[in-house]
Amino acid sequence: MPEIIATALATPGLVWLLLTIAAAGIVRGFTGFGTALIFVPVAGIFLEPAHVIALITLTGVASTAALLPRAWGQAERREVGTMGLAALVTVPVGLWLLTLLDRDTVRWIVAGVAAVTLAALIAGWRYRGQVAVPGLLAIGALAGVLGGLTGLTGPAVILFYLAGQGAAASVRANTILFLAMLDVVVVGNLLLRGAVGLDTVVLAVLLSVPYFLTSLMGQALFDPRHERLYRAAAYAVIGLALVTGLPVWE
Template sequence: MPEPLAAALATPGLGWLLLTISVAGVVRGFSGFGTALVFVPVAGIFLAPQVIVAVMMLTGLVSSSALLPRAWGQADRREVGLLALAALLTVPLGLWLMTRLDPVLIRWCVAVIAIVTLAALISGWRFSGRVSRPQLAGIGALAGGIGGMTGLTGPAVILFYLAGQSAAQAVRANTILFLAALDVVIVVNLLVQGAVDWALVALALVLAVPYVMTSLIGQGLFDPRHERLYRWVAYAVIALAVLSGLPIWNNGA
């Protein structure tokens, strides 16, 4: 057996990681997002932050090939392009912060931002105005910074779309396309930094197999007629991720 594959199969908690990535795949296929929100809190029990970010992005690249064809024709590619361009500029900063800041501090920051935003969404707040190009770029930049720092590439853009008036189908397509672009940006930065080795690639491929399969299952479950259900599933996924990821559950580790 090749050494990188043997190392991947010996990863602590691999069974839990495979189960979690399978659940995340169903959520991603159905809603267009949720992989990191479901996977990262559990992966943090077993893997270092640098490993989580690398594995998340590499796995995302593989899975995107299954979801992109449908999303490409339904997404607003100009809007997604601006979001991705802004994220491109802030990903290096996020990766730098990941290596410098206390991991517990990072987790608390993400939790607070997610809780406040989720509370606004559940309360019924909706943005009815038109987002300017600078504002859209700011949202993309925030997503890039948070994604590089934590591996949670989606929350800023996800919450932006869910707060708006876009149809569920458009939200799903735009989110899938943006997350795929951000995966590429982060992986390129990690490669430049020499933070990706063959063992990480092997682990990502092991996780990608069930992830792609369950993503296709989730995609088959998606029905744009059930927009209200879609929104509440999204809220539940975010809430569960925030609660499970709070540092208090592992004594601040």
């Protein structure tokens, strides 16, 4: 066991990973999203894509424990459950694609997905119609593929909810609940594939400590009256992580 802990402490870029996950926790706490958009581009500098996906999903358990109790009562559970069922089917597709692509290709996909998501949010794109069950299934399916391939479990659903007209508290709760469901699905698939070793679990536990604490801080800061401030702060942090994680800097 001491050797496993020593291996985790020797992880390349550990200090940056800890700082990044701490910042992501604050953003996740007051917006309900943003962890993967912040952590994955930076972690990809130091770690292989499969390792990054395992870490971000395992670490997500920490924020789920901190945020889910409040979100459960505010979320539209039937709607979120519909998307979750679709994601359950498509996560293995994303993990399969991951085995076919090299590291830099995956990093560019991460950068592209994050950039499109951020651009759409900043531009204020809005969908004013009603999404029926087929639409919810399609959104969930896309989220599953992206989650399995890149670890970015949230962009498809984030765009769906933040582009709509829902209140900040409802959007936040729905997003938290869906991401919690998808984390469970991705982790389950990784375990079935034998892709999660004890060393990864130990590192995830290490990262979970600052993440859990800062998620609680972010939740304490959340006030629906300051929705614009929260979104602006989240966009700035996501943008910084995106630019920092681009493969062109290496």
